[in-house]
Amino acid sequence: NAGVTQTPKFQVLKTGQSMTLQCAQDMNHEYMSWYRQDPGMGLRLIHYSVGAGITDQGEVPNGYNVSRSTTEDFPLRLLSAAPSQTSVYFCASSYLPQSYGYTFGSGTRLTVV
């Protein structure tokens, strides 16, 4: 089915470990974004991309890296996990955000202990 696929759905990390959250879309969308959602905080933008090879920082980029080598994939890397990064992470993509809005993935629930 077409859409935004996030893997894994759940992950537990120890403090200091690194990992990559995967995001893939098969809709040929140029725009992709990563958000984190914490209780009572709404969604906060981490990084976004407007096309392959182009990324930029959002509201809360510290502790996260991204790259966009293909249109389809937009992985999010946690370099050294901290308990403050415990959250639900959502990836989203759009063909033309100013006209069609974003399609969201189902999320990755990350716990850092």
Add this chain to the structure above:
Amino acid sequence: SQQGEEDPQALSIQEGENATMNCSYKTSINNLQWYRQNSGRGLVHLILIRSNEREKHSGRLRVTLDTSKKSSSLLITASRAADTASYFCAPGPPGGTSYGKLTFGQGTILTVHP
């Protein structure tokens, strides 16, 4: 910041009643989007209204936009228990690569009682 602020934070109504949620923002926009999030799920795009539009309808949804007051409202008519969810507004940045920098507020939690 382009972030929108939703009001009220929580809304509780009976099935069949109308639900109105408001959104305020601070800077100029290209458009304003509304999303729904059911518990534990990703957001679902509901409706987008452009800055040169004042009102837009989609099924039981009615969105208004007042750029002079930097505010928008989402009306859900004849609500159903299935409308129980969190609703978020997202002011669309004015242009260029900033189109990709969509930010959200904390949302309105709507509970519709059967």
